[in-house]
Amino acid sequence: MSLDTSLDSKHALRAARLTELRRFARRFLRNPLGVLGLVIVLLLLFTAAFAPLLATHDPYLPTLAARLSAPSAEYWFGADELGRDIYSRLVYGSRLTLLIVGLVIVTSAPIGLVIGAISGTAGGWVDAIFMRITDVFLSIPKLLLALAFVAALGPGIFNAALAITLTAWPPYARLARAEALVIRNADFVNAIRLAGASEARIVFFHIIPMCLSSVIVRMTFDMAGIILTAAGLGFIGLGAQPPLPEWGAMISTGRKFIFDQWWVATIPGAAIFIVSLGFNLLGDALRDLLDPHLRQRN
Amino acid sequence: MTSRPLRLVTGIATWLLTVAITLLGLAALTFFIGRILPIDPVLSIVGEKALPEVYDRVYLELGLDKPIWQQFAEYVLKLLRGDFGTSFSTSRPVLTDLISFFPATLELSTIGLLIGVALGVPMGVASAYWHEKWPDHVIRIVGLIGYSVPVFWLGLVGLYVFYYLLDWVSGPGQLDVFYVGVVDRVTGMILIDSALAGEWDIFWNAVSHMTLPALLLGYYSLAYISRMTRSVMLDQLSREYVLTARLKGASEFGVVVGHALRNAAIPLVTVIALSYGGLLEGSVLIETIFSWPGIGNYIYSSLFSADMNAVLGGTLLVGIVFVFLNMLSDVLYRVLDPRSRELAK
Numbered sequence: 001m002s003l004d005t006s007l008d009s010k011h012a013l014r015a016a017r018l019t020e021l022r023r024f025a026r027r028f029l030r031n032p033l034g035v036l037g038l039v040i041v042l043l044l045l046f047t048a049a050f051a052p053l054l055a056t057h058d059p060y061l062p063t064l065a066a067r068l069s070a071p072s073a074e075y076w077f078g079a080d081e082l083g084r085d086i087y088s089r090l091v092y093g094s095r096l097t098l099l100i101v102g103l104v105i106v107t108s109a110p111i112g113l114v115i116g117a118i119s120g121t122a123g124g125w126v127d128a129i130f131m132r133i134t135d136v137f138l139s140i141p142k143l144l145l146a147l148a149f150v151a152a153l154g155p156g157i158f159n160a161a162l163a164i165t166l167t168a169w170p171p172y173a174r175l176a177r178a179e180a181l182v183i184r185n186a187d188f189v190n191a192i193r194l195a196g197a198s199e200a201r202i203v204f205f206h207i208i209p210m211c212l213s214s215v216i217v218r219m220t221f222d223m224a225g226i227i228l229t230a231a232g233l234g235f236i237g238l239g240a241q242p243p244l245p246e247w248g249a250m251i252s253t254g255r256k257f258i259f260d261q262w263w264v265a266t267i268p269g270a271a272i273f274i275v276s277l278g279f280n281l282l283g284d285a286l287r288d289l290l291d292p293h294l295r296q297r298n
Numbered sequence: 299m300t301s302r303p304l305r306l307v308t309g310i311a312t313w314l315l316t317v318a319i320t321l322l323g324l325a326a327l328t329f330f331i332g333r334i335l336p337i338d339p340v341l342s343i344v345g346e347k348a349l350p351e352v353y354d355r356v357y358l359e360l361g362l363d364k365p366i367w368q369q370f371a372e373y374v375l376k377l378l379r380g381d382f383g384t385s386f387s388t389s390r391p392v393l394t395d396l397i398s399f400f401p402a403t404l405e406l407s408t409i410g411l412l413i414g415v416a417l418g419v420p421m422g423v424a425s426a427y428w429h430e431k432w433p434d435h436v437i438r439i440v441g442l443i444g445y446s447v448p449v450f451w452l453g454l455v456g457l458y459v460f461y462y463l464l465d466w467v468s469g470p471g472q473l474d475v476f477y478v479g480v481v482d483r484v485t486g487m488i489l490i491d492s493a494l495a496g497e498w499d500i501f502w503n504a505v506s507h508m509t510l511p512a513l514l515l516g517y518y519s520l521a522y523i524s525r526m527t528r529s530v531m532l533d534q535l536s537r538e539y540v541l542t543a544r545l546k547g548a549s550e551f552g553v554v555v556g557h558a559l560r561n562a563a564i565p566l567v568t569v570i571a572l573s574y575g576g577l578l579e580g581s582v583l584i585e586t587i588f589s590w591p592g593i594g595n596y597i598y599s600s601l602f603s604a605d606m607n608a609v610l611g612g613t614l615l616v617g618i619v620f621v622f623l624n625m626l627s628d629v630l631y632r633v634l635d636p637r638s639r640e641l642a643k
Contacts (some may be wrong), residue, residue, distance in 0.1 A: 136323030139324060139624070144579055144616055145327075147609070151601055151606065152606065153336075224446055236586070236598065237601075248448070255587075258458050269448055276445075
């Protein structure tokens with residue numbers, strides 16, 4: 001009997017979740033800009049996954065005869081200073097963009113969440129120390145801090161990702177702390193505490209999950225920022241090193257030819273712009289849907 | 299029940315302590331980046347090709363033979379005396395370099411901020427007033443593009459279109475070559491210096507060089523300012539006092555600007571102070587594109603000579619400016635908002 005009711009409630013729960021998901025999808029589809037953002041992001045994922053099939057040339061192979069040739073049927077977006085096809089390099093570059101964004105997101109969000117949740121739950125001097133550290137990191141512009149980090153660590157794609165991570169976690173810590181402060185004394189948390197759960201369990205199983213919807217929104221926006229910072233580092237010469245087709249680095253080599261061969265620098269920049277616009281549009285749409293404060297206001 | 303002046307004094311004291319701790323943390327961060335992260339901090343300062351004597355001298359100068367906490371204490375004491383180390387590319391003290399490069403950055407980013415405020419605030423207000431109507435959508439998209447565009451790329455495209463193709467503005471640099479060094483340096487800000495000297499040719503030449511980078515920085519801050527103005531104004535316009543003002547027959551302009559915007563002004567001060575800090579970041583990339591002789595360009599060229607003292611000095615300076623902007627916005631908030639004065643009691 002009891003088994004049946006739990007099975008029933010499981011079915012009911014699943015059905016309810018499915019309806020909720022459908023409603024969510026329907027509301028999302030009503031926002032054309034959000035859909036555009038989603039399409040751009042999916043396109044980026046698709047390009048990265050099928051890069052070898054989509055590319056028309058070898059992205060690394062120099063063809064000196066084609067040096068700096070203009071966009072044509074052979075070279076869709078022209079060729080760079082070594083005669084490499086810019087289109088194929090863009091296609092392969094999408095992998096590097098995703099690699100950096102992925103590395104930064106999977107490291108910075110959890111670090112920030114754990115620090116913030118512990119800080120907010122523990123309170124007292126732990127909170128004071130953690131929040132001072134967060135403030136210090138927030139008090140230097142991200143790009144500059146990342147730049148100083150990479151300057152010390154040495155250039156390269158992994159060091160760039162590490163440096164961006166070190167600058168990207170504080171907002172998550174703030175977010176998780178604010179959430180933790182609100183719910184650490186909520187009735188349900190006290191109930192769990194009375195039931196004998198450890199503080200660690202409360203942090204990991206109850207406070208962090210509560211932050212997830214705000215974190216997802218924050219992450220989507222952050223991805224746009226990470227792409228721009230990574231491209232900035234690449235442009236300065238501290239990110240991915242040649243011959244890797246990183247978009248920021250491609251702009252930096254094309255910079256010398258900006259007046260005579262405009263396509264070398266401008267086309268990779270357009271790619272960065274479109275991708276980061278896609279993440280921003282998606283983030284905007286998700287925030288409108290997920291942010292409980294906004295939902296009440298509308 | 300303590301007396302009011304006493305509370306005020308303790309309030310200011312705690313606040314100063316917080317700022318001091320943040321600045322100390324900033325120093326700890328640059329210390330960490332400069333001394334602990336590199337495998338060999340001496341090499342990262344003097345470079346691979348340094349002579350052994352130079353290496354040893356720097357090794358002792360850095361005090362690397364001492365324990366870490368002592369090194370840090372000495373580092374902080376040096377910073378307090380204004381000693382940021384010596385730049386190995388210009389062989390001058392980093393602080394002297396920073397002081398000579400900072401005014402150009404300050405000038406450019408201030409003009410950028412003025413542009414951003416002059417356009418961003420009205421755009422944000424319009425966006426909130428016509429909430430979910432077409433002006434709102436247009437302004438939001440303009441803002442989103444500003445958020446998404448790599449600013450250095452926009453600089454290159456701008457140079458190509460407005461300098462090379464259309465020839466509306468002057469190219470990179472602060473002045474045309476034959477004007478450089480004509481005006482005496484007073485403030486280091488070229489517009490002010492040339493105006494003081496009465497050299498209007500040079501003034502207009504500088505304006506023409508500054509237009510593009512300043513507009514780009516302005517756009518960059520506009521994106522943030524208009525978005526924040528929108529959300530603050532949306533909040534204000536939904537309040538009951540707005541309805542009251544309308545019922546009393548105030549004009550729409552009076553309601554929006556005279557009532558709602560006035561109340562929104564207080565949080566906006568914070569937003570503007572913060573976006574000023576953001577401009578310092580944007581100017582690093584913009585300055586390298588436009589060969590602007592400011593902090594950003596200084597840091598950029600120091601990176602290439604692996605001049606860590608200069609890079610960290612520049613980072614520290616921008617960080618300190620950031621902290622002070624935050625302080626300023628805190629103070630302004632308290633001065634402007636009577637409620638936070640009440641709360642402070």
